[in-house]
Amino acid sequence: MKLYKALKLKKKVIGEVAKLNSQISSRNSYLVGSLNSEKYNIRGLENELTEKVKYLVSLKCAINNANRGIQDKIYWLSEFKSIIQLWNGLDVTEGMQLSGYPDRVAKEYKVQIDEKERDEKIKNIQNTIDLLQEEVDVYNHTTELSIE
Numbered sequence: 001m002k003l004y005k006a007l008k009l010k011k012k013v014i015g016e017v018a019k020l021n022s023q024i025s026s027r028n029s030y031l032v033g034s035l036n037s038e039k040y041n042i043r044g045l046e047n048e049l050t051e052k053v054k055y056l057v058s059l060k061c062a063i064n065n066a067n068r069g070i071q072d073k074i075y076w077l078s079e080f081k082s083i084i085q086l087w088n089g090l091d092v093t094e095g096m097q098l099s100g101y102p103d104r105v106a107k108e109y110k111v112q113i114d115e116k117e118r119d120e121k122i123k124n125i126q127n128t129i130d131l132l133q134e135e136v137d138v139y140n141h142t143t144e145l146s147i148e
Contacts, residue, residue: 001144001145001146001147002140002141002142002143002144002145003063003066003067003139003140003141003143003144003145004137004140004141006059006062006063006066006145006147007063007140009059010056010059010060010063013052013055013056013059014056016052017049017052017053017056020045020048020049020052021049023040023045024042024045024046024049027039027040027042027045028042058147058148059147061148062145062146062147062148063145065145066143066144066145069139069143070135070136070139073132073135073136073139074136076132077129077132077133077136080125080128080129080132081129083125084122084125084126084129087118087121087122087125088122090113090118091111092111092113092114092115092118093109093111094109094110094111094114095108095109096108096109097109
């Protein structure tokens, strides 16, 4: 199986595990005499959940092993995305601004990095992210993995 397919499958199995968790937690207790009381066999769902989790763990391990050849790029992607969040949240307010309530007072603000410089930094980092993501995508589409 190609790595990209395993990643899609992992996402699907995670959703199935979440659904089983929800059914178990919400369907265990029921009103005596209710029409749907026996629709959900909690012990059966528990067995199904255990099997899905076993499969999910083996899938995650296989993906982890397959990712070793590109793990550094995956980490770089994550860190660069965090840095973009930092720059996107940077306050670039400058010049005279009214502040305060109810008496509005004009205050002057200065910045060390202005909006234009911030936006250029974000653009450069995003370009790096795009290049890394392309490498990861190619790797994911060409790398085979086996699931136990």
